[in-house]
Amino acid sequence: MKRLFPVFMAIMVMAVSCRGQESLKELSQRVYDLALIQMVDIDSRLSDTSYPRSYVDGQPLDSDQGWWCSGFYPGTLWLLYEQTGDATFKALAEKHTLKLSNLPLRPCDHDIGFQIGSSFGHAYRITHEDRWLPAIKQGALRLAERFSPVTRTTRSWDFSRGWDYPVIIDNLMNLEILATAARLFGLDSLADMACAHADATIENHFREDYTSYHLVDYDSTDGHVRKRETVQGYADDSAWARGQAWALYGYTMMAHETGHERYLSQAENIARMLLQRLPEDGIPYWDFDDEAIPDAPRDASAAAVMASAFAELSSLTADHALAKQCLAMSERQVRRLASPDYLAASGTNGGFLLMHCVGNKPAGTEIDVPLAYADYYFIEALGRLLLISPEL
């Protein structure tokens, strides 16, 4: 199979160049065929307690359920099931979601939103089966325990590097489970917390050009900002690519969830900034301000998150010119990610779909590797594009 893949790709490219551009439907079928092989491959190596995280130096890097990415593999499987109707994806999605059942009962940090939202959240949204509901409620209530009325935010990490109350831009993503639980269980206080966090983040995390700091450290006694810095980016005042992607996605999601104009406007401004700064092919370098660009690594995970958010924003914004640009950028990113430069060959890449992501460059970990969340947002982006513009 491994040896046949380059031949298959060459035939594909020839077929496409004879007929013009591959349609999005053809592209998605190619991705789904690959995903069936890759996702089954990942399943075959996992234990009852492990989850795929990355593939480093030719070896799978798996995690336990506490790792912030544990929900992304089940989430990718749910999205693939939704988009293809293939029962293999559904069976694997159920199996790996159920493995996470006791997660909300354990101590957690803000990432409980990522973990439960991408697994149980999709399980319920897609199947409407009540059995998936308790974990969503418990997960949201665990996250709500981390909300402070003083800082008006949910706290990110419990460890400290001299911080009092650290909040990272990534944390916007975890607001979705608060909004979901508020809607499903009539818990209005959770929706209020999500809005308070999103509002405080608009006030404190952004620079004038709509790029975002990675971490804001609040004073837990009076809520003032003690400092702004980076942990995973190039410099304190740089624009770490995935952080910008989380910001775009976070405010797009909050605009969708609440209908509030202020979140839509924030998402639109972040989008305008990104549309100006992204490289021609739409795949950002790991940090927009790394002085080594163009010799710095690209981050396919940030591109995948952005592609999904751009697609969603294109259907929310009333600015028609911006909608067109967002849709075009989302399509460009998805097409580039689905090219042989980023999409793995069947049977390679530890079962992941995408190559060339950056996890934490300053820490020297997960550089130029596959990452579980890149696959998740890539498949989500593909599904959103197909829904919005099936004719592409």
Ligand code: GLY
């Ligand atoms: N903390 C999530 C990330 O690395 O983007």
